[in-house]
Amino acid sequence: xxxxxxxxxxxxxxxxxLGAGAGLVxxxxxxxxxxxxxxVIAHAALPxxxxxxxxxxxxxxxxxxxxxLATGTLSVLLLTVLRRYTRVKDDALLGTIxxxxxxxxxxxxxxxxxxxxxxxxxxLTSYILGKTAGMVAAxxxxxxxxxxxxxxxxxxxxxxxxxxxxxxxxxxxxxxxxLLLDNVQMTLAALITIVGLPAVGAVLVAAMxxxxxxxxxxxxxxxxxxxxxxxxxxxxxGGLGTLTSAQYSLLPTGPVIVLVxxxxxxxxxxxxxxxxxxxxxxxxxxxxxxxxxxxxxxxxYEYAEGPTSEDAWLTESEVAxxxxxxxxxARHAINDAVFGGTLVPRSSAKGTExxxxxxGWDHAALVVRGERLWQRYLVEHPDLAGQLVxxxxxxIDDYLPADVIRKLEAxxxxxxxLPETSESAxxxxxxxRRQGGRP
Amino acid sequence: MTGLVLWGPGAxxxxxxxxxxxxxxxxxxxxxxxxxxxxxxxxxDAISHAVLPGIVIAYFLAGREAVVSLYLGAMIVAIxxxxxxxxxxxxxxxxxxAALGIAFTAFFSIGVVLVSNFASxxxxxxxxxLFGDMDFVSIDRFYWGPFDLPRALPKMLIALVAVVVFVGxxxxxxxxxxxxxxxxxxxxxxxxxxxYLLMAMTAVVTVAALEAVGVVICVAxxxxxxxxxxxxxxxxxxxxxxxxxxxxxxxxxxxxxxPLTGTNIAGMMAVAAGMQFALAVVFAPRYxxxxxxxxxxxxxxxxxxEDLTALLYRDEESKPTxxxxxxxxxxxxxGVGGGFTGRHALKxxxxxxxxxxxxxxxxxxxxxxxxxxxSLVRSHRLWEAYLVEHFQLPLDHLHEPAEKIEHFIGPQLxxxxxxxxxxxxxxxxxxxxxxxx
Numbered sequence: 001x002x003x004x005x006x007x008x009x010x011x012x013x014x015x016x017x018l019g020a021g022a023g024l025v026x027x028x029x030x031x032x033x034x035x036x037x038x039x040v041i042a043h044a045a046l047p048x049x050x051x052x053x054x055x056x057x058x059x060x061x062x063x064x065x066x067x068x069l070a071t072g073t074l075s076v077l078l079l080t081v082l083r084r085y086t087r088v089k090d091d092a093l094l095g096t097i098x099x100x101x102x103x104x105x106x107x108x109x110x111x112x113x114x115x116x117x118x119x120x121x122x123x124l125t126s127y128i129l130g131k132t133a134g135m136v137a138a139x140x141x142x143x144x145x146x147x148x149x150x151x152x153x154x155x156x157x158x159x160x161x162x163x164x165x166x167x168x169x170x171x172x173x174x175x176x177x178x179l180l181l182d183n184v185q186m187t188l189a190a191l192i193t194i195v196g197l198p199a200v201g202a203v204l205v206a207a208m209x210x211x212x213x214x215x216x217x218x219x220x221x222x223x224x225x226x227x228x229x230x231x232x233x234x235x236x237x238g239g240l241g242t243l244t245s246a247q248y249s250l251l252p253t254g255p256v257i258v259l260v261x262x263x264x265x266x267x268x269x270x271x272x273x274x275x276x277x278x279x280x281x282x283x284x285x286x287x288x289x290x291x292x293x294x295x296x297x298x299x300x301y302e303y304a305e306g307p308t309s310e311d312a313w314l315t316e317s318e319v320a321x322x323x324x325x326x327x328x329x330a331r332h333a334i335n336d337a338v339f340g341g342t343l344v345p346r347s348s349a350k351g352t353e354x355x356x357x358x359x360g361w362d363h364a365a366l367v368v369r370g371e372r373l374w375q376r377y378l379v380e381h382p383d384l385a386g387q388l389v390x391x392x393x394x395x396i397d398d399y400l401p402a403d404v405i406r407k408l409e410a411x412x413x414x415x416x417x418l419p420e421t422s423e424s425a426x427x428x429x430x431x432x433r434r435q436g437g438r439p
Numbered sequence: 440m441t442g443l444v445l446w447g448p449g450a451x452x453x454x455x456x457x458x459x460x461x462x463x464x465x466x467x468x469x470x471x472x473x474x475x476x477x478x479x480x481x482x483x484d485a486i487s488h489a490v491l492p493g494i495v496i497a498y499f500l501a502g503r504e505a506v507v508s509l510y511l512g513a514m515i516v517a518i519x520x521x522x523x524x525x526x527x528x529x530x531x532x533x534x535x536x537a538a539l540g541i542a543f544t545a546f547f548s549i550g551v552v553l554v555s556n557f558a559s560x561x562x563x564x565x566x567x568x569l570f571g572d573m574d575f576v577s578i579d580r581f582y583w584g585p586f587d588l589p590r591a592l593p594k595m596l597i598a599l600v601a602v603v604v605f606v607g608x609x610x611x612x613x614x615x616x617x618x619x620x621x622x623x624x625x626x627x628x629x630x631x632x633x634x635y636l637l638m639a640m641t642a643v644v645t646v647a648a649l650e651a652v653g654v655v656i657c658v659a660x661x662x663x664x665x666x667x668x669x670x671x672x673x674x675x676x677x678x679x680x681x682x683x684x685x686x687x688x689x690x691x692x693x694x695x696x697x698p699l700t701g702t703n704i705a706g707m708m709a710v711a712a713g714m715q716f717a718l719a720v721v722f723a724p725r726y727x728x729x730x731x732x733x734x735x736x737x738x739x740x741x742x743x744x745e746d747l748t749a750l751l752y753r754d755e756e757s758k759p760t761x762x763x764x765x766x767x768x769x770x771x772x773x774g775v776g777g778g779f780t781g782r783h784a785l786k787x788x789x790x791x792x793x794x795x796x797x798x799x800x801x802x803x804x805x806x807x808x809x810x811x812x813x814s815l816v817r818s819h820r821l822w823e824a825y826l827v828e829h830f831q832l833p834l835d836h837l838h839e840p841a842e843k844i845e846h847f848i849g850p851q852l853x854x855x856x857x858x859x860x861x862x863x864x865x866x867x868x869x870x871x872x873x874x875x876x
Contacts, residue, residue, distance in 0.1 A: 035540050087670065100659060100709055102659075103659055107702040109706075214541065262544075277531060
């Protein structure tokens with residue numbers, strides 16, 4: 001059962017605040033493509049922690065964190081300098097800096113373990129994978145302070161940070177202090193990473209910065225919602241992770257928090273409306289079906305233009321062979337079209353055949369008109385073909401100016417190939433498209 | 440702590456540590472070259488963290504002697520990780536670095552949870568995963584015929600041999616895919632296959648290295664020697680050899696320094712590799728900071744020398760042939776911005792007999808110096824004439840670009856410039872363009 005003692009509440013508050021702060025700060029890191037910077041800082045903080053321990057002599061949180069901040073900042077500085085002055089690429093620099101600093105941390109930890117007799121061994125190794133058990137009220141105050149500082153910075157600099165995140169070049173050209181904003185953001189990331197070390201540990205604390213914003217990103221396109229949502233998700237991850245790990249004394253806290261966060265992430269990635277993988281797969285499937293229906297309608301329209309209008313009827317199996325799809329897919333498409341009122345069945349010697357209804361005829365005329373206008377346009381301007389991708393997706397009336405369309409229509413009409421579309425149907429279709437619907 | 444023993448009883452342990460370190464580090468380093476060149480270091484890093492659950496499950500199911508299942512387990516997880524990162528990136532539109540961060544922290548967390556729960560049954564603990572346990576690897580022996588060897592040695596040798604064979608067999612493919620992925624694809628070498636093979640091999644070396652050096656140091660050995668070698672050479676074969684050299688030297692340094700200071704061997708190896716990287720950053724012949732600085736300074740000395748001779752030449756031109764010859768040293772140095780570089784350039788000119796000192800304080804060109812100066816001034820004025828002829832630049836916009844480019848125009852370019860001009864005897868300001876000698 002849940003044991004909500006004073007200690008548990010303190011720890012819970014600490015990790016929830018940490019998660020909220022990390023979510024807030026991490027949003028900007030992820031948007032700027034610096035998701036792994038927290039990871040580098042966290043690994044590089046380890047030798048600083050140890051040096052501070054050697055100097056300060058006891059496991060007092062504040063000097064330890066100052067030491068951690070010092071080497072963490074040093075690592076970012078080194079990264080910037082080496083990126084500028086050596087030929088080694090970013091990825092190799094990140095890997096080099098974080099693993100060498102971490103190696104130095106391990107050397108120092110073992111040095112301290114072998115030297116000291118104070119039984120403080122467990123203290124330092126817990127910074128690698130995290131141990132919330134030792135968290136006291138003062139630690140929580142520190143975490144709360146950093147989270148509050150992050151909140152204040154984000155609220156005060158909201159507009160500036162937003163611009164710097166989405167269009168850094170424009171921000172610079174507009175005369176914003178881009179470097180300063182970058183530094184504010186990096187400093188916040190470093191601070192939240194460092195205060196997160198005792199709880200989540202150096203190896204995994206980066207996930208606290210990455211998971212909340214990436215999870216929230218599936219639910220929204222707006223920065224304000226992303227920030228608020230990330231903070232809430234971060235707090236939830238921290239809190240739930242702590243509660244879970246409290247049940248298993250064997251486990252370090254860091255991995256448990258990360259796994260709880262990963263679960264949030266996976267669920268969002270799969271099930272989020274609109275941006276989730278399933279929603280997108282469904283949208284893609286619907287879109288493909290819509291295209292297939294259009295192709296069936298336009299094919300029937302073209303058959304009807306032929307010598308005998310009797311050809312303008314197709315059976316399910318003919319549709320399947322014509323478009324090289326499975327009979328089931330053909331049946332599905334035809335049923336959708338019948339249901340939508342564009343196709344109508346009749347029985348014949350061949351079995352059940354399907355032909356265009358009046359509404360279907362209007363719709364097919366629109367589709368065929370679009371196809372033929374595009375074809376004609378490309379015949380007359382083959383040089384532009386390369387720039388125009390996804391012709392099926394682009395409504396020609398939205399893309400080309402009206403006078404060009406009129407010329408194309410005249411040229412088609414001269415050959416008798418311009419489908420007759422009623423003005424009202426065309427404008428309705430166009431309006432529907434502009435509103436994001438599909439005719 | 441026992442301290443360092445290099446010979447006599449107990450020395451064996453030090454040397455086995457070195458041998459084990461050298462084997463696993465070399466395997467990592469060779470593979471790392473391709474990760475670094477293909478800019479996949481972070482993916483390699485992520486894989487090394489992520490294979491942990493594969494290793495633990497294989498330990499748990501098949502026991503630690505079952506080397507093959509161990510390698511298979513790790514390779515499967517590695518390929519899963521690489522696939523997962525790609526899936527997150529492509530279908531979830533998660534930025535690649537964030538996807539890496541999520542994948543490796545998640546897998547590593549699963550690994551740690553498994554290790555914590557099955558520690559006793561899998562003979563592996565969290566400390567070992569993080570720090571490695573070199574001494575245990577060397578102490579834990581078995582007899583192979585008459586030889587008394589570390590139990591983990593065959594496993595590690597398999598990894599090294601696998602890496603060497605892999606790189607040897609696919610050398611050409613790896614090379615092309617590393618330097619020109621587009622060409623590789625055009626030649627029918629699947630970049631995707633190379634990608635996943637590299638990931639699988641990364642898993643193999645991680646398995647070999649994990650017990651001895653732990654996860655993070657394994658990453659250090661994958662990336663740092665290769666990054667160091669990348670600073671030292673432009674040739675892939677040389678780079679591979681350098682990275683192995685760095686790896687072996689790191690092992691040696693680790694095995695000697697760690698016992699002396701009573702610290703972790705693997706950590707010390709990473710620090711030693713980091714030191715070598717730092718040395719390469721500073722002192723690498725071509726790409727090091729010192730080398731680059733010296734070359735930049737040499738260039739500025741050459742430019743100062745040339746500017747000095749040109750100054751003297753123009754002075755000669757503007758003065759009648761009788762009267763006071765040459766310029767004072769102060770005047771000359773002021774003309775090239777003075778400072779140490781200018782003085783050094785003047786001294787070198789004098790040593791090489793390009794200029795002479797007359798009347799104690801005035802500098803004049805020697806015959807050789809005049810010839811060099813003529814060529815430079817010719818370059819300068821040809822360029823000015825060319826700019827006017829072909830770009831219609833106004834007269835006051837000519838000197839500055841010509842002043843910069845004159846130092847990089849050789850005889851061949853002079854010829855081409857002259858050929859592009861209707862008459863190459865005077866420049867737009869009306870000064871004579873010195874003819875070719």
